[in-house]
Each structure stands twice: as structure tokens, then as C-alpha cells.
Amino acid sequence: MIQITLPDGSQRQFTDPVSVGEVATTIAPSLGKAALAGKVVVGSEQARLVDTSFVITQDAQLSIVTAKDPEGLDLIRHSTAHLLAYAVKSLFPDAQVTIGPVIDNGFYYDFSYKRAFTPEDLQKIEKKMQELAKKDEVVTREEWLRDDAVAFFKEQGEHYKAEIIASIPSNEPISLYREGDFIDLCRGPHVPSTGKLKVFKLMKVAGAYWRGNSNNEMLQRIYGTAWATKEEQAQYLNMLEEAEKRDHRKLGKELDLFHFQDEGPGLVFWHPKGWRIWQQVEQYMRNVYIDNGYQEVKAPQILDLSLWKKTGHWDNYKENMFTTESENRVYGLKPMNCPGHVQIYNSGLHSYRELPIRYGEFGQCHRNEPSGSLHGMMRVRGFTQDDGHIFCTEDQLQDECTNFTALLQKVYRDFGFTDVLYKVATRPEKRIGDDAIWDKAEEALMESLRRSGCEFEISPGEGAFYGPKIEYTLKDAIGRHWQCGTVQVDFSMPVRLGAEYVDASDQRRAPVMVHRAILGSLERFIGMLIENYAGALPPWLAPEQVVVCPISEVFSDYANKVVGILSKEGFRASADLRNEKITRKIRENSMQKVPYILVVGEKEQENGAVAVRGRGNLDLGVLSVDDFVARLRTDVALRQDVKA
Numbered sequence: 001m002i003q004i005t006l007p008d009g010s011q012r013q014f015t016d017p018v019s020v021g022e023v024a025t026t027i028a029p030s031l032g033k034a035a036l037a038g039k040v041v042v043g044s045e046q047a048r049l050v051d052t053s054f055v056i057t058q059d060a061q062l063s064i065v066t067a068k069d070p071e072g073l074d075l076i077r078h079s080t081a082h083l084l085a086y087a088v089k090s091l092f093p094d095a096q097v098t099i100g101p102v103i104d105n106g107f108y109y110d111f112s113y114k115r116a117f118t119p120e121d122l123q124k125i126e127k128k129m130q131e132l133a134k135k136d137e138v139v140t141r142e143e144w145l146r147d148d149a150v151a152f153f154k155e156q157g158e159h160y161k162a163e164i165i166a167s168i169p170s171n172e173p174i175s176l177y178r179e180g181d182f183i184d185l186c187r188g189p190h191v192p193s194t195g196k197l198k199v200f201k202l203m204k205v206a207g208a209y210w211r212g213n214s215n216n217e218m219l220q221r222i223y224g225t226a227w228a229t230k231e232e233q234a235q236y237l238n239m240l241e242e243a244e245k246r247d248h249r250k251l252g253k254e255l256d257l258f259h260f261q262d263e264g265p266g267l268v269f270w271h272p273k274g275w276r277i278w279q280q281v282e283q284y285m286r287n288v289y290i291d292n293g294y295q296e297v298k299a300p301q302i303l304d305l306s307l308w309k310k311t312g313h314w315d316n317y318k319e320n321m322f323t324t325e326s327e328n329r330v331y332g333l334k335p336m337n338c339p340g341h342v343q344i345y346n347s348g349l350h351s352y353r354e355l356p357i358r359y360g361e362f363g364q365c366h367r368n369e370p371s372g373s374l375h376g377m378m379r380v381r382g383f384t385q386d387d388g389h390i391f392c393t394e395d396q397l398q399d400e401c402t403n404f405t406a407l408l409q410k411v412y413r414d415f416g417f418t419d420v421l422y423k424v425a426t427r428p429e430k431r432i433g434d435d436a437i438w439d440k441a442e443e444a445l446m447e448s449l450r451r452s453g454c455e456f457e458i459s460p461g462e463g464a465f466y467g468p469k470i471e472y473t474l475k476d477a478i479g480r481h482w483q484c485g486t487v488q489v490d491f492s493m494p495v496r497l498g499a500e501y502v503d504a505s506d507q508r509r510a511p512v513m514v515h516r517a518i519l520g521s522l523e524r525f526i527g528m529l530i531e532n533y534a535g536a537l538p539p540w541l542a543p544e545q546v547v548v549c550p551i552s553e554v555f556s557d558y559a560n561k562v563v564g565i566l567s568k569e570g571f572r573a574s575a576d577l578r579n580e581k582i583t584r585k586i587r588e589n590s591m592q593k594v595p596y597i598l599v600v601g602e603k604e605q606e607n608g609a610v611a612v613r614g615r616g617n618l619d620l621g622v623l624s625v626d627d628f629v630a631r632l633r634t635d636v637a638l639r640q641d642v643k644a
Contacts, residue, residue: 003059021052021192024064036072036196037065037189049075051141051189067196067228074102079139079191080129080200080226081107086182087128088222091121097184098160098210098219105236106225110208112160117205117220125222126202136195137180141188149174149185160210161185199233200226242478248527249376251535255592257543258377266374266381268523273543276572277526280541282362284414285386285519292407294360294388299340301364302331310496311339312432316465320367337363337387338490338515342497345391345511350501355511356392356400362522363387377527384522390514391499394440397512401448401470401487408472408485408518414639415529416538419475422454425462432466433492441489442468448487466490467515476532484525488515536593536615538641539632546573546632547594548610549585551601553577558605562598562625569629571636586613595642596632614642 002014004023012026020040025032038054041047041061049071056062065072081100088095088111100109111117117125144152146165153161164185165174177186179194191197203223210216227233244250252258257274260267270278289296302324308314313321313335322333334340341359350357366382373379390400412420424445427438445468449456456470463469472485490513493499500508519525529537539545546566550559559575566573576585582599589597590613598610603622610628612620623631635642 002056004056005059005061007063017055017057019052020050020054020056020062020064023056023062024052027064031064031066034066035064036067036075036191039063039065039071049189051139052192053141054189073228075189075191076197076228077102077107077226079194080197080224081109082177082179082182082184082186082190083129083132083194083197083200084109084125084202084222084224085111085184086132086179087125089182090132091124091128094157096158096160099164103223106203106223108221108223110210110219110221112210112217112219117222122202122205122222126200129197129200129202132180133194133197135180136193138193139177139179139190141190142176142178144174144176146170146174149176152183153185197226199228199230200224201233201237239478239480243480243531246478246531246534247376248378248530251530252376255535255543257530260376265371266369266379268377268380268382274526276543277529277537277541278522281519281522281526281529285362285411288407288411288518289360289388292358293356294358297341297344297359297361299334299337299344299361299363302333303339305330305332307339307343308332311493312466312496313339316430316432320369322366322368333366334363335365335367337361337365337385338389338493338513339497341387341389342493342499342513345389345499346497350391350511352393352501352503355501356390356396358388358390360386360388377523380521380523383524385517386519386522388516390516391494391501391511392514393501393503393509394512397444397489397514398447398451400514401444401489402451404487404514404516405448405452405454405470405472411518412472412474412485416532417474417476420454421473421475421481422449422456423459423471423473424449424456425459425464425469425471427463427468428461428465430465431463432496437491438468441491444489445470445487464488464515466492469515474528476528477534482524482528484520484528485518486516486520489513490515536595538639539595539635540639542593542595543572544574544592544594545571545636546596546598547589547592548573548575548598548600549582549589550575550577551582551599553579555600555602555605559600562600562610565625566629566632569633571629571632590615590617595635596628598628614644616642618642618644620644 002018004012020038021032021035024035035052037052038050039047040050042058067073067076085097085100089097092113096112098110100107150162150165168174175186175188176183177188177190201224203225206221207218208221210219225233225236256271258271259269305314317335321335324331324333344359345357363385365385369379369381392400409420426442467488467490469486469488471483473481473483475481494510494513499511501511503509548559548562550556556577563573563575576589586597593615595615597613599613600610604610609622609624611622612628614620
């Protein structure tokens, strides 16, 4: 007798071995139809995802996976990637298939083919995928002998597949999946039949080197998206459309904020208006430092390579570092600020009574990111971190981590982000420091989030080489996620660099070093802000808060007078004195997303007033200049957007 335990604790017994699909059908015929896979636990083994055809031969725990489950959606996307490969091989038999993983919101598959796929090809491939899905062909798993599998793929001209098999550990079975005439190498699992794949769309073609190595063949990567329902896909495609409108690179050009050029790859050329945004963000963070006990410091851009070797950066991070030479010495251009801050700390002897010592810096860093990964301000080679380091005792560590989360949440609220996700990234394989130290550091971070009432996920192995970290991820106005802030606990670097303090017993001890950033890269954060607000930044951040537009040249002096009053109050204002119709002035300044446009003519001049138009075509009526100043002052003080 085989006993199957279901998630609700109920049990079902079967006299003979039974498949996952059969169990689902016994629970409810509708569940049998909806089943995509099963999650099986046998004895003390870890849960594993299996096909619905998987036969259970002994007592087990089982949960049925459908399209409503996260695993089900991943399964749909994985199987759709294989459906794509099936369609490509049907239309282009001499194309070679390589790998096709699931990614965020979809999948891709890499192909080797004699010519570039065109947009017309993509349409044909997608149509073919729809045809194959409608055939509802059964997807079956087969285990092959390694040599037979290699011979089969070589015979098919699929040399990449043969190479992949060679890289599979010898103790793992070689599994192939068959759907119709198409056979593909895959660990699985897969949906039971192609008919389960109903909602998908091919998005684009891009280049990708085999195994990510530029010495290898350039393959063609076809990207696609797949969903459980048409509604979800429509929502996603609408989000993409909205994201395209909000693209910071496009808005940066339209609003004259910044630009990029080939002579400075991954580097930002800030224009006056863009730099004003930068200054607002930096000044805000500088006040955060002051209000929370941070001392602002500035460390050098380049440091002798010996220091980077001492910290462990050279062994663990050298591929990302720029170097330069002078007078027979090699220097590393700093990729991060922490070693410099330790040197500042080490410049004097500190007592336990001084701790915690908190340093903050707007530190210019450079990292040698691959050119293919550069993306506007979201991925750059030169950036500025709102970087801070806290030197504290072990007893102070918990409070420092907990207080940092509270501070970070307030800052994000001020910038308009209220939805924050929390992840604890634990020890990577390549690291410094012993396990006992990592145990303490990881527990301190997790406990700080528990004390803050934050639910969090664990990201195993994704910590920095010198310590675990909390990653703070923001959700923007259209539902995208952006990883920004971080806090990292480091017991190792202070020891390596000789950082000490004198404790209450007059003994020298190494402090704990807490690495923390709230915004992360200022460049990236400003890019996020631009996209979150679609370029329409709230008045406190807007590069230009007010434009005064005279109805005719006669009222230019009054317009300049109003600008003068606003400027003396510390506001960013200008006058549009062009000899153009007032309607054109309003339209063009509206397109620049200026929060307030003030129209002035004869009546306004006589009464010391302005006709106020708020962004979004809001008619806010005629106000005295003093009343408008009060309104704008409130907007800035409360960091609120323009409203009726």
C-alpha cells in the first residue's frame, strides 16, 4: 500500500504505483486537467518538482502544481522555451538549438543559424508555436545512455547539445523530452502537453556569445514572454509600453538632463538641469547624514594596489577594477569606498566611548563593467555611492542595523517609494573569514529585520565576499523592482586593515564594520526617480520649479520681477521671454514637465499677482505672489507633488 499525504494533511492510499496526474484526478477531475506538475517529498529527501507522468512507488508527500502556483508559471515559461525551439527547428531545420532558460517574466532560447533572424521570422515562429500548441502533443520524458544521446545529437547536427551533455556530471541521468517530432535535452520537468501553453509572445532577437565567452560563436537569442492568463500578459505588455515611455535615457534627452557618448562608455555627461536634480538628491542625503550622526568624509580616488590586496578586493574583485601606473607603482581606481574609510578611522586611536563612529561619503567609484551590460544610468562604469561605514562594538551592532532599516524606510518614503522588499544575502562560496564570524553576521542582519517587523527572503550564497548583506528593493509606480539600499556586516576587513579600539578593560579590539548605502548609486537612483515619475518630478526635486510666461513683451519686466522674488526665496525659477504666443509657451513648458507655469499680463501686473497653472493642466486660478510663494514653500517642505 502506498500512502500519499496532501498539503492539507489528508491522506490517500493506493494499492499500486501511481502517477502524479492520476493522484490529481482522484482528488478532482478538474484538478487532473489543471495539473502541470507535482512537488514530491519522499522520506527525508528535499522536495523536488516532477512531471505529472512521474510514478510514485512509495509513501510520499505530494502537492499538485497548477498555473496558479509560482512554480507552475515557471514551468509554463520553461516549456514555452522548448516550444520555441520546436517551432524554430520545424521552420529552419539546419538551425542548432543551445540553451533556453526561464528569466523574469519570460524565457529565451539561443540558436546558431547561418543568417540573422528577421522580425518577419519572429512572426512566422510565433505562428508556428501557436499551431504546435493547438495540436496538444503529449510531452514525454526519456532517459538515454550518455553515448547514445551524444551520437543522436551529433547525427542531428546539434553539436552544442553534444557539448552540453559532456558537461553534465557523470552521476546525473541524461534526460530528453519528446514532443511530436522534436526531441530536446532537458532536466525537466515539463507541462504534460503542448496544449497547456496558451498565452505567449515573442519579443525580440539579440546577440549572445556561446557560454558568455566573446571568443565563442555569436548566437541569436530569441526572447519571449509567457503567462497563465491573457489578462496577465496584457497587463505585462502594457507595463512594458509604459516603461518605454518612461525610459530615463529618452526622457534625459527630451528634458535636456544628461547624455552618453562613445568616448566615455558607461559614464554620464550631466547637463545643467540634470545636475540640479543631482544636487537636490545629494543635499537631501547630506542632511540625512547630519541628522543621524554621520560625519562626512572624502577618501582618495586611487590607492596603491598593496592596499587592495590587503583588503581582499584584488583576489576577489580584480576583474572589475581599473588600474593605473605611475613611477613604477600600480594603483587601483576605487570600486568602493570602504578601504579609504578604514584608513580615516585608523588615523587615530579610538576609545569604546567614541563608538559607534559613523562616516558618510558621496564617493565617486569606478567598476569595469562589461560593455554589453551597460544600460543608461542603471548600469554604469562611473558612479557615486551615498556610502557610509559604521565602526561599532558587537554589543552595538544589533541596534545599528535595526536603526538603519528605519532610517532607510523614511528616506524612501520622502522620495515617493513606500513598497520595499527585503532579502538577506548569505555567505558566498568565495569569501573571507571563518564560519563562526559569518554565523554572527547573518544572525545580526536577520534579527534586525525581525525587530523592524519586516518580512524577508533568504538569498543563499549572494553575500559579498567579506560579509552578508540585506538588500532593500523598491517597487516603482508601474510595478518594477529596483535593488537600491544595502547594509553589510563585516568582521574581517577591520582585522585585515588593523582597525582597533580600546575597550573598557584597556584592551585593544577590532571593531565591527557595517557597510551601508541607502540610495546605492546616485546615478542609478536618479534614473529610477525619472522613470518612476515619468520625468514629472515633484517640486522639491524638479530641476526647474517655476517658469513665468508673460502674455506679451510688454510684461517682461514684471515677469523678471516675479522670478527675482522666487529666486530670493531659494526657488528654481526662470522667465520665458520669447516672442511667441502664450499658448505655445504654455504647451512647450508643459512638455518640459515644469511643476508650475505662471502666466502674467496686465491684470496680474496691476495686482501683484500670477495666474497659476499646475502640471497636468491644472488651472489653480489667480494668486498673489506671496500666496504662490507660500504654496510652493509648502510643496517643498512636505515633499509633495502638485495637486489641485
